[in-house]
Amino acid sequence: MGDKRIKSTVWGFLCKFAAHHFTSQLISTPLITILAIETSCDETAVAICRNGAILSNIIASQSVHEQFGGVVPELASRAHMELITPVTEKAMKKAGIEPGDLTAIAFTYAPGLIGSLLVGSQFGKSLAMSLGIPLIGVHHLQAHVLSNLLAENPPRFPFLCLTVSGGHTQIVRCDAPDKMEVIGETIDDAAGEAFDKTAKLLGLPYPGGPLIDKYAKGGDPSRFRFPEPQVPGLDFSFSGLKTSILYFLKEESFKNSSFIENNIADICASVQGRIVSILMNKLIKAATLTGIKNICIAGGVSANSGLRNAVVLTGKERGWSVTIPPFEYCTDNAAMIAITGFYQYQAKSFSPLSISPSANGAPDAIKQ
Numbered sequence: 001m002g003d004k005r006i007k008s009t010v011w012g013f014l015c016k017f018a019a020h021h022f023t024s025q026l027i028s029t030p031l032i033t034i035l036a037i038e039t040s041c042d043e044t045a046v047a048i049c050r051n052g053a054i055l056s057n058i059i060a061s062q063s064v065h066e067q068f069g070g071v072v073p074e075l076a077s078r079a080h081m082e083l084i085t086p087v088t089e090k091a092m093k094k095a096g097i098e099p100g101d102l103t104a105i106a107f108t109y110a111p112g113l114i115g116s117l118l119v120g121s122q123f124g125k126s127l128a129m130s131l132g133i134p135l136i137g138v139h140h141l142q143a144h145v146l147s148n149l150l151a152e153n154p155p156r157f158p159f160l161c162l163t164v165s166g167g168h169t170q171i172v173r174c175d176a177p178d179k180m181e182v183i184g185e186t187i188d189d190a191a192g193e194a195f196d197k198t199a200k201l202l203g204l205p206y207p208g209g210p211l212i213d214k215y216a217k218g219g220d221p222s223r224f225r226f227p228e229p230q231v232p233g234l235d236f237s238f239s240g241l242k243t244s245i246l247y248f249l250k251e252e253s254f255k256n257s258s259f260i261e262n263n264i265a266d267i268c269a270s271v272q273g274r275i276v277s278i279l280m281n282k283l284i285k286a287a288t289l290t291g292i293k294n295i296c297i298a299g300g301v302s303a304n305s306g307l308r309n310a311v312v313l314t315g316k317e318r319g320w321s322v323t324i325p326p327f328e329y330c331t332d333n334a335a336m337i338a339i340t341g342f343y344q345y346q347a348k349s350f351s352p353l354s355i356s357p358s359a360n361g362a363p364d365a366i367k368q
């Protein structure tokens, strides 16, 4: 009997100890739950991240721009206003999160369309203020680079990231989440613009990149030859390519009005092949000059199958360790804002409520 009582007391103590130990563990490692907002262009996106893991990632793409062949800023701001609340509610529901569970609000403050940025920033500020939690302003391009940290095999530091989007083309050297330097960038158009403008010339809707990628899969990339620009160093140029495509299509369509229709796959494959070779040649040069073999890609154009294949293949030939973000983290999304916000939270890099969004703002960490 006495034995039994001792046993139950010890058992009770152990249970109490285990409970206390578990609770103190929870107290000593608090959960960092971040709600992140991305509204820099034509995607209204909200994600929830807990201690670096993405719990939900909701993206509403605005189809209103398709008919105009590009993003119409005023229409984008209006669509963000309509979508921001339902997208936020959906992200919270999917993550199983209540407002009281949130530790901080992260939002894109730059660069982007100013009206679109204003919607996300005002919404984020209001949430942070009403919940009494910190606000974290995130730079969109830094977030694209750090989207690689969400990959299954995240890169080791230092790494080089080729960021290729609708508005930017950069090679970034990244030594830590908050230590980045642009070592090459476009002097005119972005790679995504080259895809989108070519698509427009071919009569395809915006955004043209995914459609060119689709047609290119059935085409011959060596059929038509477009020039490779000669730009010194690690910088890029795409405006000459755009002009040569324009004159080529005009000339061929003048001779044969069905030229585009009859050759769409070969045209797309040839244009894509040239854009990819321009990007790859500079990336190889950057890796050689810096001696860095951890290589990543990011941004909407990193969803391109030709570029993804070329990076993997070149990586194998040159002994690179290649990281490519999952598709859903290539084009604009809020998961990349959330993971960047998570690192900024740990570094206590908070923003005042007076922070203003900026169409062109460069962050301290990215020295241009």
Ligand code: KG4
Residues within 6 Å of the ligand: 041, 164, 165, 166, 167, 168, 191, 192, 193, 195, 196, 207, 208, 209, 210, 213, 299, 300, 301, 302, 303, 304, 305, 330, 331, 332
């Ligand atoms: O990063 P992102 O979503 O927005 C910006 O920050 O600009 O990039 C959008 C760009 C557009 O130019 C779009 O045509 C391009 O990414 N894009 C692609 C593909 N998917 C999106 N370009 C080529 N191939 C794709 N599969």
Ligand code: ZN
Residues within 6 Å of the ligand: 140, 144, 165, 166, 299, 300, 331, 332
């Ligand atoms: Zn982007």
